[in-house]
Amino acid sequence: xxxxxxxxxxxxxxxxxxxxxxxxxxxxxxxxxxxxxxxxxxxxxxxxxxxxxxxxxxxxxxxxxxxxxxxxxxxxxxxxxxxxxxxxxxxxxxxxxxxxxxxxxxxxxxxxxxxxxxxxxxxxxxxxxxxxxxxxxxxxxxxxxxxxxxxxxxxxxxxxxxxxxxxxxxxxxxxxxxxxxxxxxxxxxxxxxxxxxxxxxxxxxxxxxxxxxxxxxxxxxxxxxxxxxxxxxxxxxxxxxxxxxxxxxxxxxxxxxxxxxxxxxxxxxxxxxxxxxxxxxxxxxxxxxxxxxxxxxxxxxxxxxxxxxxxxxxxxxxxxxxxxxxxxxxxxxxxxxxxxxxxxxxxxxxxxxxxxxxxxxxxxxxxxxxxxxxxxxxxxxxxxxxxxxxxxxxxxxxxxxxxxxxxxxxxxxxxxxxxx
Ligand SMILES: Cc1cc2nc3c(=O)[nH]c(=O)nc-3n(C[C@H](O)[C@H](O)[C@H](O)COP(=O)(O)OP(=O)(O)OC[C@H]3O[C@@H](n4cnc5c(N)ncnc54)[C@H](O)[C@@H]3O)c2cc1C
Numbered sequence: 001x002x003x004x005x006x007x008x009x010x011x012x013x014x015x016x017x018x019x020x021x022x023x024x025x026x027x028x029x030x031x032x033x034x035x036x037x038x039x040x041x042x043x044x045x046x047x048x049x050x051x052x053x054x055x056x057x058x059x060x061x062x063x064x065x066x067x068x069x070x071x072x073x074x075x076x077x078x079x080x081x082x083x084x085x086x087x088x089x090x091x092x093x094x095x096x097x098x099x100x101x102x103x104x105x106x107x108x109x110x111x112x113x114x115x116x117x118x119x120x121x122x123x124x125x126x127x128x129x130x131x132x133x134x135x136x137x138x139x140x141x142x143x144x145x146x147x148x149x150x151x152x153x154x155x156x157x158x159x160x161x162x163x164x165x166x167x168x169x170x171x172x173x174x175x176x177x178x179x180x181x182x183x184x185x186x187x188x189x190x191x192x193x194x195x196x197x198x199x200x201x202x203x204x205x206x207x208x209x210x211x212x213x214x215x216x217x218x219x220x221x222x223x224x225x226x227x228x229x230x231x232x233x234x235x236x237x238x239x240x241x242x243x244x245x246x247x248x249x250x251x252x253x254x255x256x257x258x259x260x261x262x263x264x265x266x267x268x269x270x271x272x273x274x275x276x277x278x279x280x281x282x283x284x285x286x287x288x289x290x291x292x293x294x295x296x297x298x299x300x301x302x303x304x305x306x307x308x309x310x311x312x313x314x315x316x317x318x319x320x321x322x323x324x325x326x327x328x329x330x331x332x333x334x335x336x337x338x339x340x341x342x343x344x345x346x347x348x349x350x351x352x353x354x355x356x357x358x359x360x361x362x363x364x365x366x367x368x369x370x371x372x373x374x375x376x377x378x379x380x381x382x383x384x385x386x387x388x389x390x391x392x393x394x395x396x397x398x399x400x401x402x403x404x405x406x407x408x409x410x411x412x413x414x415x416x417x418x419x420x
Contacts, residue, residue: 008047008049008051008052010051010054011054011055012053012057013056014057014059014163015057015129015131015137018137018161019131019137020135021051021053022131022133022160022161022406025051026133026135026406030049031050031405031406031407031408031409032050032053032133032406032409032410033047033052033053033407033409034052034055034160034161034162034407034410035054035055036054036074036104037077037099037101037104038054039100039101039104040104040108040374042280042281042377042379043376043378043379043381043412043413044409044412045379045409048409053161055073055074055161055162055163057076057164058075059073061073061076061080061081061084063087063169065088065090068169068170069126069169070084070090070092070166070167071165071166072103072164074101074162074163074164074165075101075103076103077100077102078095078097078098078100078102078268081094082264082268083265085169085264086263086264089173090169090170090171090172091114091169091170091171091264091265091267092112092121092124092168092170093110093112093114093119093121093124094113094114094267094268095110095113095268095374096112096113096228096229096268097268097271098268098269102165103162104374105121106125107122107152107153107162108154108157108372108373108412109121109122109154109332109375109385110122110372111316111318111335111340111372111374112206113177113229113230113267113268114230114232114267115206115318115322116203116205116317116318116320116321116322117204117206117232118170118321119326119333119334120154120326120329120330120335121167122153122329122330122332122333123326123328123329123333124168125149125152125165125166125167125168126141126166126167127139127141127166128140128149128152128162128165128166129162129163130152130159130162130163131160131161132402133402133404133406137163140152147393148397149330150330150331150393150397151397151398152330154332154333154386155330155331155332155394156383156386156412157373157407157411157412158402158407159397159398159401160402160407161407172232172264173234175232175237175262175266175267176231176240176260177229177230177260177262177267177270178228178257178258178259178270179227179228179257179258179259179270179272180226180248180254180256180257180258181212181225181226181254181255181256182224182251182252182254183224183252183255184211184223184225185304186225186251186252187225187303188296188299188303190209190227190248190251191209191295191298192295193247194207194209194248195292195294195295197243197244198317198319199289201317202233203319203320203321204232204236204237204240205230205231205241205244206229206320207227207228207230207231207244207317208227208228208271208314208315208316209225209226209227209314209315210226210228210312210314211226211302211303211308211312211314212224212225212226212312213308213310213311214311214346215311216311216312219256220255227244227248228271229267230266230267230270258272281345281347281349281353281356281377281378282343282344282345282356282377283341283359283378283381284340284341284377284378284381285341285360285363285367286337286340286367286368286369286370287315287339287340287363287366287367287368288337288366288368289338289366290339293365294339294363294365294366297362297363298313298341298359301358301362302343302359307355309345309346310345310356310359311344311345312342313341313342313343313344314340314342314343315340315341317338317339318335318337318339318340322335323335323336323337331393331394332372332373332386335370335372336368336370337368337370339366340372340375341363342375342377343359343377344377370384370385371384371385373385373412379413380413383412383413398411
């Protein structure tokens with residue numbers, strides 16, 4: 001294991017190392033925090049005096065073609081899982097960004113590139129290996145501890161150090177995917193068309209619109225509007241994608257258009273997320289059906305002439321399987337919302353923070369009041385991702401598996417019942 005920053009950060013490279021670190025901390029009553037990439041650090045409490053365990057477990061990602069399952073060590077990024085699964089003609093419910101950590105995404109909901117067809121990504125998890133506060137590794141699945149398995153899937157964190165995760169895959173030979181970009185001056189027509197199409201869009205299509213500028217689009221100096229996503233469905237996929245893209249392309253010729261039929265790994269890269277610095281300031285809301293009024297408000301505060309300093313603002317289309325309860329799913333198993341809004345500032349400057357508040361106010365009429373933990377971008381934002389009953393179930397499991405609160409700092413902030 002490697003120590004750093006005054007011995008308060010430890011990188012563990014095996015489950016045995018994770019056990020040793022937890023034993024060391026527990027013996028000295030030192031609270032333990034856990035992360036993989038640290039991408040979501042702005043949404044978590046600062047570690048303070050805790051020992052931060054960074055998981056970089058050195059095991060290969062394995063694909064079981066017959067059982068349609070993958071096993072990934074904590075530390076694996078989606079790039080590795082998706083490219084390996086694709087060699088077997090398989091896909092996961094992965095995000096649209098290769099550098100996202102597998103464990104952080106799968107424990108916190110996970111709105112995937114195939115979300116409307118396949119549901120929340122955490123529902124696909126069947127087992128975790130977890131080091132508890134007693135420094136022992138346990139396999140957690142439906143037979144060994146069904147309540148903990150449920151809580152680990154969207155329950156708000158603070159259950160131990162996950163060292164590996166097993167989750168389902170699905171067969172996929174080809175997919176229509178990409179991103180098309182236009183000048184921001186076309187945004188009103190494009191977003192209105194996208195919103196109208198989204199009302200009856202096939203669940204095989206998962207798309208989002210993004211207003212991008214600065215470092216988010218290094219190939220142009222001007223802000224752009226982007227329509228990106230993925231459409232499943234084999235031979236019907238191109239026709240379904242054309243139903244959306246044809247009218248959009250008729251508004252104006254895109255500045256750049258990468259939509260095409262491609263292999264199963266392609267949706268991971270389609271949104272062309274820059275591998276930039278960690279996100280430092282951002283916001284997230286789940287929204288009701290936004291209607292044309294919602295589109296107009298979104299663009300009033302983020303479109304041409306809005307003065308927005310935010311390099312990324314996105315509306316992600318939900319519904320389909322994302323809106324359906326999953327009988328074998330986790331504590332957070334579906335989303336009662338039509339769209340997810342996320343936005344990020346380049347730096348934690350006052351202008352970005354102020355503008356995020358402006359956008360939040362503008363979208364508040366459509367705010368359903370809940371969140372997806374994987375998209376939460378600020379530690380001050382109320383989570384609201386679990387109803388009262390499910391929040392109580394998560395708290396019960398936490399009290400059982402971690403009675404002394406060794407991992408209490410990892411509970412998503414502003415979750416009902418979480419430490420202050
Ligand atoms: C470019 C980009 C694109 C994204 N796109 C999407 C998207 O399409 N859909 C979506 O839903 N989200 C998306 N996200 C958000 C992403 O899913 C979350 O930030 C997720 O938490 C990242 O996981 P991580 O392990 O990389 O982050 P980390 O910051 O390392 O982990 C986040 C939290 O997960 C928990 N955790 C991590 N590792 C462990 C472990 N080994 N044991 C126990 N707990 C652990 C901890 O509570 C930790 O604080 C995106 C993020 C980025 C940066």
